[in-house]
Amino acid sequence: MTLDPAIVPLLSDIAGLGNGAGTGRRPIAGSSTAERLQAIVELIAGTVLPRSYVIHAGEAAVGTLTVASGRLMKIALAASDASAKPDSDTREAQISYVAQALALVAGKAGDLLLETNYLADDLAAEDVGQTATELRDFFGATNWLADGPAGEDGDYLTAAAALAVAQVAFDAEGQPVQRTGDAKAAPGDGDIHALAAELSSWQSELEELAGLPALLVVRDGPSGRAMALTVGADPAVLSILEGNAVPQVKSLWDRSQGDGAPS
């Protein structure tokens, strides 16, 4: 039996649908975090009937999204990435948490594969979830889905605040100019003043060694609390973070410095 030549390209296309061929997985479009976020948000927007989407990076499942009626009802991350739910029940805190989790998934190294599972139509709507529009607006406001670099330090300040547990921006004299997030998690004015004095004494050495401006991060592993501090930027920004937000904050920093889309 011979195949009609016209069908060969079609079969080839089907075979090339992704590394996950045969496992019911298909690739998520995009190589950058921003492109993948865009694809995931579009996936949410286009999902009417209840679905569970398991996202894999290589063989590992990195996140599970429960989606219905164009809304992200729930997101569960792999245990190694799971962070504490927001203390606050406000809409802003919830969407910030969800957006951070989505960005974490989208930022995983290697190809991302999507596995779709069908859920019963009577999925309990006990939570309103987040609409694709809300997510788009959030990422748009924090410049995550922009095509180009953020361009200004001010953009980093705003975008990092959305990911930080607490954040303080301060001037060269150590005077706080903006505080956001959980006040209890933020350093006091005395600590900020002492830090500013240290920073000013480091600047020339740091310029010579690594180049300014720079982003200084203190962390003891990929999870747990971490601290990110801009050096050589005005104002300086100190962000207290959950450790798993560090890669996203680094991407924001790169973009604010004109290095293109987050990797």
Next chain:
Amino acid sequence: MSLKDALVAGLETVPDCEAVCYVDMSSGLVLGSHGRSRKPQEFYDRMGAFATRVLTSAALSNLAETHGGGAEGCVVIFGARNTHVFVKSKTFNDHALCYMCATTAEPDALTIGVMENRETVANAF
């Protein structure tokens, strides 16, 4: 494994690592170093001196201990030209490891690689 071997291993363990050194912060002496390309001693002296300033900074360590990063955390500096990582030795509190990496190094892989090499260096003593 000798300290030298452990530092050589650091070049492989830490992503995009170009040079590594081990410094005694109390005396300022660089006790061991290794690079992918030959670098003058002044390069390692300067890196060790700056690591000492950062890791002994009271303001930074107080903040890290209280708010995020921890007393034993590593300090990663993503600079405009390259990335540096400084971390205190696991064995001797006044010794430190310093790494210079390319700007392409990813934060998570970098942290994991440094912590792994820190363990290797600790086993060298």
